[in-house]
Amino acid sequence: MRKYETRIQKKNHSVILDAGLKIFSQFGFRGSTLDQIATESGLSKPNILYYFTSKEAIYEALLSQLLAHWLKPVHDINPNGDPIEEILGYAKHKMRMSRLYPRESRLYANEIIQGAPRIKNALTGELREVVSTLVKLMNKWSSAGLIRSVDAHHLIFSIWAMTQHYADFDVQVQAVLGEGDHFPDAERYFEDMLRRMLTV
Amino acid sequence: MRKYETRIQKKNHSVILDAGLKIFSQFGFRGSTLDQIATESGLSKPNILYYFTSKEAIYEALLSQLLAHWLKPVHDINPNGDPIEEILGYAKHKMRMSRLYPRESRLYANEIIQGAPRIKNALTGELREVVSTLVKLMNKWSSAGLIRSVDAHHLIFSIWAMTQHYADFDVQVQAVLGEGDHFPDAERYFEDMLRRMLTV
DNA sequence: GTCTATATCTGGATAGAC
């Protein structure tokens, strides 16, 4: 009995988060309303506030998972693997995440564009730390002559920029190329580009 | 006398647009308020609505110039120039615009991420047209053996993605690299990347 | 042309019945 209630709670909890993700990722925090989330989730507005204390609480719940989610692929990089293949694997992994989780990408983009008021600490903390480690690894590889010498920071930015572009600017991509799945071509171009950049 | 009034009008008109650009580019259309624009511009709220009929009118006035503004550098490309230098010149031009006009870039990003409700027609119309022309030119160049054969559409997307990244995700770039002007390094990296991609 | 005051509406959140 207890268990059944908990199951419903978990269900509604995740239904609300899913609806919130859809709305917040499109309109940003201030541009989104509880009414929209209510309609999207099929629950009533007061019912939503039974599960979450406030609109802000829903948004923060979504944000809190986000950075870890985006950074996970970095940790799959094997410092002892083949450098070029490791970097390519990371880039492909990110590209696939943009295809699978475009709403998460847009939620993140919205937050950053608006000045990252709620995750600035995570950016100067965890993110900076992770990037720093990755840059050191790349520099080690290029010192060892395993990859070409490049500005590692901007290489990383270029990977982020290009992969996220296909999620965040999807409307524009579709407008230019027509409806359809353009990720395969994008991935091919991207892989070609990175190989050219990194091959000694 | 008439002229003087007109001068004040023009002044206030542009003051409002400038304030609107600052606010809208940060919070998006729905997330921005007339109060913010009033405070930013130093005018009162009713006074703003004396110059523009509505909040929406301010936003649309800003949007209407935007696409043309972003596409202008394309038209500086000389089909008879040196292909690699022309493409590099375009990329550098775009990078410089991201540095000079980060608010315009963010306004555009906000609009696109939110599904481009107000400029979708311009995307499938003018933008698509311009890209199509540029793609044909690049393909002609590669057929002639003047640049390497690449997917021209995705090359263009990569130029947009990378240049706009430094404007739209400025907060993140600053968090990772520290405060300062990172455009010179970004431009160097970018130029190196494009030369590698395009050199036969 | 610019202001104060205000009408009107929307949105977040709560009260209280069921």
Added chain:
DNA sequence: GTCTATCCAGATATAGAC
């Protein structure tokens, strides 16, 4: 746990004095 009704703050826009 979920609903209807409602409170209250904030936001767009207008009225009307100066």
